[in-house]
Amino acid sequence: MKSRAELAELLRSHGLKCTRSREAVLGYLESACQPADAERIYAELRAMGIAVNLSTVYRTLESLCGVGLAKKVVLENEGRALFEFCDSAHRHYLVCICCKKIIPITFCPLGEYEQQLEQRTGYEITGHKLDVYGYCPQCKKISRA
Amino acid sequence: MKSRAELAELLRSHGLKCTRSREAVLGYLESACQPADAERIYAELRAMGIAVNLSTVYRTLESLCGVGLAKKVVLENEGRALFEFCDSAHRHYLVCICCKKIIPITFCPLGEYEQQLEQRTGYEITGHKLDVYGYCPQCKKISRA
DNA sequence: CTTTAAATGAGAATCATTTGCATTTGCATT
DNA sequence: AATGCAAATGCAAATGATTCTCATTTAAAG
Incomplete structure (x- = not known):
């Protein structure tokens, strides 16, 4: 479970601007015990009082995967893609x-x-x-x- | 490459009514050298002069998979499902x-x-x-x- | 040759995901 | 702390694969 500052640093060190949504999504993934889909991440963040937009969640996940901070997992018979924190x-x-x-x-x-x-x-x-x-x-x- | 009669028999022996579309889709899969997606099967059949409907192709593929005559293959980074003849x-x-x-x-x-x-x-x-x-x-x- | 349940065609609906565009925000620089 | 600007966001609309609805057709059992 990383602190706010650690998450921010992680983002910056991977060349991503640090924003509220990115910090939230990355933080969620980092502390999640299972891969989660975009909708779920969106719902959980809202439940935590963090108002992110679903498109932003998708876009953020794409960015995170792009720089290697997250990984997309596609499973058979699963309509949607899952994402997890990427410890490489x-x-x-x-x-x-x-x-x-x-x-x-x-x-x-x-x-x-x-x-x-x-x-x-x-x-x-x-x-x-x-x-x-x-x-x-x-x-x-x-x-x- | 199976004959028309063999395809029909294959369908019946698996509990499926034998129809023009099913025979066509099954025949296509059986002679295909690679898994193909629904749209492609649809296009190729039309090109062969067999007028099937795309919904029917989907439905047929579902039936064929259901009785074990075809197999659905879902690959990473591939937006659509692929299907192949199932030789078990x-x-x-x-x-x-x-x-x-x-x-x-x-x-x-x-x-x-x-x-x-x-x-x-x-x-x-x-x-x-x-x-x-x-x-x-x-x-x-x-x-x- | 009827009958009847199942299959089909056509198009609308759905679901996850992406995109366009106007607005906002991070953050580097005055 | 105020300013500028590219990048990020929100929202709604678009997309693409797949599924569903319902009226019509067809396979095959009687």
């Missing part, structure tokens, strides 16, 4: 297909696989996206009941 | 971030990884999605020139 760590997501809870996974087993693929296909591989789907412990119980 | 093989995609060409990959290295995840997280894992991004041989050359 490579990660994957484990998504509950029932309650939609998302937990990040830091272990990635694909390094060697990518090398093999490069050799076999002649592609120059720049990255990958892996999401795992299933039932979280709670939903597993419920679906059995 | 588990596969991943290697997508050129430059020309958007997509090649399917049949080798999947994630079986063991999923088991480890189940143990560590208590989730019941039902599946995953892995897409790999990079430059295809041609685009690799171009970007260097």
Whole structure:
């Protein structure tokens, strides 16, 4: 959980002008425990008494992603894009297909696989996206009941 | 490349009424060498002289996916959904971030990884999605020139 | 050949996201 | 502290993919 001053500094050091909306959105993402979509960020900020405009939230998210302060996460069967604070760590997501809870996974087993693929296909591989789907412990119980 | 009769049989054996549009869409997917989006399928069919409606293409794709004859593929940074004929093989995609060409990959290295995840997280894992991004041989050359 | 439920066409509706434009604001400079 | 200006914002309208409504057509069961 970063202070107001830290957020401002983070923005400036990434070449972004520091504004009320940007500070708010960045602060929200930084303290969020899960990726959130624009509408949700918008709603939560309003609930906190910070009047931002939805377009501004979208624009801010775009800027933050542009400078690497946020990351856009697009999941299958999810109509809208999610965003998270970007600590520049490579990660994957484990998504509950029932309650939609998302937990990040830091272990990635694909390094060697990518090398093999490069050799076999002649592609120059720049990255990958892996999401795992299933039932979280709670939903597993419920679906059995 | 399946015959008209084979397509009809495929539809019926999956519990779908056989109609002109469905036969056309299924036939297109079956002979396509890459996943295609609804608009493209629509355009190509019209170009072949088959007058289908775009809504029908969407509805047909939904039905086909519903009975397992097609598969929806959602890629990052791709505004629209893609669809492919479903031969029920588990596969991943290697997508050129430059020309958007997509090649399917049949080798999947994630079986063991999923088991480890189940143990560590208590989730019941039902599946995953892995897409790999990079430059295809041609685009690799171009970007260097 | 009827019948009937399901499929289709045409266009309106929806939903997330983007954009145009007038107004405001950060912030560097007087 | 006041000024200027480009960048950021608010608002409403535009967009693009997809879905829905409803009147009409069609597949295929009887």
